[in-house]
Amino acid sequence: MGQFITLVFLVLFGSGLAGSVKIVKEKEEYLVESLGSYKKKLEPGLNFVTPFIDQIVYKNTIREKVLDIPAQTCITRDNVSITVDAVVYWRIMDMYKAYYKVENLRDAMVNLVLTQIRSEMGKLELDQTFTARTEINEILLRELDIATDPWGVKVTRVELRDIMPSKAVQDSMELQMAAERKKRAAILTSEGERDSAVNSAQGQAQARVLDAEAMKKAAILQAEAQQQAIVLKAEAERQEQVLKAEATAQALQIVTEKLRNDPKAREALQYILAQSYLDMGKEVGSSESSKVMFMDPRSMISTIEGMRSVISNGGNSDYTPMELDLEKLDRDR
Numbered sequence: 001m002g003q004f005i006t007l008v009f010l011v012l013f014g015s016g017l018a019g020s021v022k023i024v025k026e027k028e029e030y031l032v033e034s035l036g037s038y039k040k041k042l043e044p045g046l047n048f049v050t051p052f053i054d055q056i057v058y059k060n061t062i063r064e065k066v067l068d069i070p071a072q073t074c075i076t077r078d079n080v081s082i083t084v085d086a087v088v089y090w091r092i093m094d095m096y097k098a099y100y101k102v103e104n105l106r107d108a109m110v111n112l113v114l115t116q117i118r119s120e121m122g123k124l125e126l127d128q129t130f131t132a133r134t135e136i137n138e139i140l141l142r143e144l145d146i147a148t149d150p151w152g153v154k155v156t157r158v159e160l161r162d163i164m165p166s167k168a169v170q171d172s173m174e175l176q177m178a179a180e181r182k183k184r185a186a187i188l189t190s191e192g193e194r195d196s197a198v199n200s201a202q203g204q205a206q207a208r209v210l211d212a213e214a215m216k217k218a219a220i221l222q223a224e225a226q227q228q229a230i231v232l233k234a235e236a237e238r239q240e241q242v243l244k245a246e247a248t249a250q251a252l253q254i255v256t257e258k259l260r261n262d263p264k265a266r267e268a269l270q271y272i273l274a275q276s277y278l279d280m281g282k283e284v285g286s287s288e289s290s291k292v293m294f295m296d297p298r299s300m301i302s303t304i305e306g307m308r309s310v311i312s313n314g315g316n317s318d319y320t321p322m323e324l325d326l327e328k329l330d331r332d333r
Helices: 002-020 095-100 105-121 126-131 133-151 167-261 265-286 297-312 326-332
Strands: 021-024 028-034 037-042 045-048 054-061 065-075 081-092 153-165
Touching (some): 028 095, 037 095, 065 105, 081 133, 095 133, 126 133, 126 153
Antiparallel strands (some): 021 045, 028 037, 065 081
């Protein structure tokens, strides 16, 4: 009998000793109650508890978790029914609060996320739910993080996965998108035609400007050419007159020398002058702008005699290329 009691004692002692040793894995925490009240939290590693008195009531990981939110039906502000689902990333920051502040933490978080999503979708119109997804995610993250803080939970990220409107809404959206594409195509076509017309008008205007500038330059060049031609012509006439004057002076000098050296040259000069007078009258008569000249044949002899007297009575001054003193020639002779 004594041996049996000893054996029972050893078995109870061994099982109690084995039950008092608790090994907690990394990133996990255990909550221990003693006689129905919270006693302590077991950290990762080797821990000891009182056998038969202490009891582990809750254990969980402190690593980040993924909470899959099922699809639910929401009504937007413009009374459109859509189906929305999401995924939430979260982690337990305080194991004591996660166990004692809320019952069934996962279900509580799922219901909280569903309610928050439904509330945010009701504030937006259908088009905004597709374009403002990033803003919705940020709002849900902020609101859920505040709501779960008393439970010792940290919400790190919220993502809306699918936003699906009803079949009728999808059909109407497709029609709307088709109309929008047609509208954009018409706008682009009209803009292209407008740009083409503008470019054509600008091209014509530039062409007219270039033509005007070319005409202006041509007129300037023509005027300059005419001016240069007039200048050259005047210069040529001036040179011609100078050459004629020089030739006349040389001729008079030669005539003077002949008259000075040859007494008979005076009669020849008188004949030449009379012949030049007659040629001049003939030339005036043949001109297009000529005038009728009435000449008495009897006066030609007196005219020639007058010219002879002019030549014969040239004065007594010194000889010059333009003066003819025939009397002095007679005296020299």
